[in-house]
Amino acid sequence: MSARSLTHEAGIISRRYAICILLSSLAAGPALAQSQKIGDAPEAQNMRLVGHHDLQARSAYQPTIHRQGERWIAYIGHHGGTDAVPKPNNPLTGQPKFNGTSIVDVTDPMKPKYLFHIPGLEGKYEGGGGQMTRVCDGKTLPKGDVNAVYLLRTFGGKEHEIWNVADPAAPKLVVRIGEKLKDTHKSWWECDTGIAYLVSGVEGWRTRRMTEVYDLGDPARPVKIRDFGRPGQQPGTAGAVPTELHGPISTGPKGNRIYYGYGTNKGGVLQIIDREKLLKGPTAPTPENLLYPEVGRLELLPLTGAHTTFPLGNMKIAEFARDKLGHERDIVMIVNESLINECQEPRQMVWFVDVTVESKPMVISSYTAAEASGNFCQRGGRFGAHSSNESMAPVFYKKLVFITFFNAGVRAVDVRDPYHPSEVGYFIPAITAATDKRCVKVDGQDRCKVAIQSNNVETDERGYIYVVDRANTGLHILEVTGEARAIAGLAPN
Amino acid sequence: MNARALAIGWMLTAALLLGAAALDRSASGERAGAELAWSEVAWPFLTDAWPAGRAFSCAPPACAEKVDLYLRLKLGFCNCYSGVADDDEIDRVGDLALLGGEYRAEAVGRPLELGGLSGRVRRFSVAQFNQPRRHAIGIALANRCDALVAMVVSERELSPSSEEAAFAFIDGGRVMDWVRRFSGS
Structure with a gap:
């Protein structure tokens, strides 16, 4: 081989090497990014930014997206303010107010319009604000005002409140529920029956968070049905206190199941509850009565x-299609x-549980964002799962779920085969x-x-994804593209 | 003021300073001596949801009876705002379940402050099948959102002096340096 050809060969190798490095860099994607800097572009795959609102730089928790006539309104709960800014300014009024609930018109997702801020409880971080939101139309509730739209929210950890947000730019307080609670959190409200499972810490109970079951069918006149928790949490007991509740999700009278998640990053428990037994069973908080509605329980590692226990319901498993039995499975994420x-x-992540035999639930698969793909343990803040979308609208249900992963943003996961989520x-x-x-x-x-600390996520029936940030970066409205869009069955964009 | 008075003043000040230094040396010496009474031993409990803690033992005559002390940091497990506000919080965040068997509170708890951390302390008895009844003091202290939990355990009734020795040890630099190094965010 001549010197020239050697040089030529070396040049080719060198170019190939450079191309390899470039391709590896592209394949690695965010792996090169050690930490985020202001001005850096967002990192994305098969998801695209549609619109953004800063939410007045308030730390955000639960977004609920509700259709009101031809408008789409986002109700977003907030934690309390920060040490640096305990009472952020509301530019609409020019007044500093304690964090509470942001109300944003997202009818045009490219131009979200901030309508109103309902102040919350004084206090910083988890010590104040109003983290939770659920919304029901008066016309679907048994005894609601047909012209009203009701926002159920927490008022710090102390109370629950219901507001009439029929005019989302001018909410009106309807009622306050509870007083001097130890804590509140991720409640659930059935919009057809009005039954609400309020996460509260009732005086006398030995846990910060358990359930107060209420009939909010007439939101102006709340009727308490019972207190509920795990044996050992009720008043008068001794010994170790079972892991506290995080939140339930009910499938209503039709599904007759409530999936309870206990624990955040430790001692997780999935509890499957017979809704009828919970509502109609004996209410005195004895160990027997507290166990009566339980049909299944899975104690996790x-x-x-167990922050969110999202029922994916009955799913056909393609791999099992020719099996005589068991080709359909009930799945909870x-x-x-x-x-x-x-x-x-x-690592805090996502677990898929086969609950087909409810008394013997079993973890069948798991998902986590890959740490090495973004060096997430070094980026700062939390890395790991926090919550999923909870909308059961057909556009994504049983096809895609969206999981917030704090500094790894929001992740879209294909769950059509829950035995092999990807x-x-x-x-x-x-x-x-x-x-x-x-x-x-x-x-x-x-x-x-x-x-970034992507905290909570919700979707709407149109297929938009709403991600909110715990570190005050606001609301990002997204849409899926490419393969993810095809899985959802949405028209190509 | 004449020179004689000034000299006496200087001598008195020097004597006071020397005395204070001697007292301080004596106090820190006592603290160091008290800390030396506690020997670190292996964490004896099975793996659970939390990282292993630190275990110490103090035997007579340094302590009135043989006493075991178990300490654990539980990051993010404490209520960041109300801290350890009531006795149920000791049961919620504490480690008494590690001892096995059933534990029962023997008295209402009381507030406790050690190393600048606030919380509560409560006496328990622990009954376990085929084992002699043990006595325990459960301690839960809040370091912002983190909890420092401790158990002082003995097969004999815990004497006030053993309780004080355990409190002094937790309050001392050996434990508190460790606590401050790893918790309080």
Whole structure:
């Protein structure tokens, strides 16, 4: 081989090497990004940003998207303010107000319009605000005002409130429920029956969070049905206290099941409850009465919790299609909550549970965003799962789920075969000047980083995905593209 | 003021400072001595949801009776705002279940502050099949959103001096340096 050909060969190798490096870099995607900087583009695959609102730089929890006539309104709960800004300014009024509930018109998702902010309880971080939102139309509730639209929200950890948001730009308080509760959280409200499973901490009970079952069929006149929790949490008991409730999801009278999730990042439990027995069974909080409605219980590996227990319902499993028995399975998805910054805890992720035999639920598969794909343990803040969308609208139900993963943004997961879930897209929003820092202790000193903290996600019937940030970066409205869009059956964009 | 008075003043000040230093040395020496009474031993419990903690033992004559102390940091497990506000919180965040068997509170708990951390302490008895009844003090302290939980355990009734020795040890630099190094975010 001549010197020239050697040089030529070397040139080819060198070019190939460069191309390889470039292709590896592209394939690795966010792996190169160690930390986010203001001005960096969002990272995405098969998901695209449609619109954004800063939500007045308030730390956000539950978004609920509700159709009101021809309008689409987002109700977004908030944690309390931060040490730096305990009472953010509301530009609509020019007044600083404690974080509560943002009401945003998302009819045009490209131009979300902030309509109103209902202040919440004074207090910072989880100590204030009003994290939870659920919305029902008066016309679907048994005794609601047919012209009303009701927002059920928490008022810090102290109370629950119902507001009439028929005019979302001018909400009116209808009623307050409970007083001096120890804590509140991720409640559920059946819009057809009015039955609500309020996550509360009732005086005397030995846990911060359990269930107060209410009939809110007439929202102006709440009727308490019973208190409910796990044996050992009720008043008068002793010994270790079972893991506290995080939240339930009910399938209503038709499904007659409520899936309860206990724990956030530890001691997780999925409890399957017979709704009829819960509502009509004996209410005195004895161990026997508390166990009476339970038809199944899965105690997870104690290294994980159960933040969201989302029923995917009866699913046909393609692989089992020719099996005489068991080709359809009842599936529940459990989402853990990451709680500690920078991976100082076991991985919190997603578990799929076959509940076909309700008395013997079994984990069949799992999903996590791959840490190495973005060096997420080094980016700052929390990395791991937090919550899923809870809408059962046909556009995504039993096809795609969306899971918030804090600094790994929101992940789109194909669940058509729940025995083999697979990631088909993700979107990690860019940080802004409003994004708050997150710190860990290193040798007794705070070491802080700034990273997106995608906290909660919800979808609407049109196929838009709403992701909100715990670190004050606001609301990102997304749509799926490519393979993810094809799975949903949406027209190509 | 004449020179003699000034000299006396200086001498008195120096004597006071020397005395204070000696007292301080004596106090820190006592603390160090008290800390030396506790020997670190292996964490004896099976793996559970939390990382293993630290275990110490104090035997007579340094302690009135043989006492075991178990300490664990539980990051993110404490109520960031109300801390350890009531006795149920000791049951909720504590580790007494690790001892096996059934534990029962023997008295109402009381507030406790150690190393600048606030929380509660309560006495328990622990009954286990085929084992002698044990006595335990459950402690839960809040370091912002993190919990420091401790159990002081003995097969004999825990004497006030053993309780005080355990509190002093937790309050000391050996434990509190560890707590502050890894928790409080």
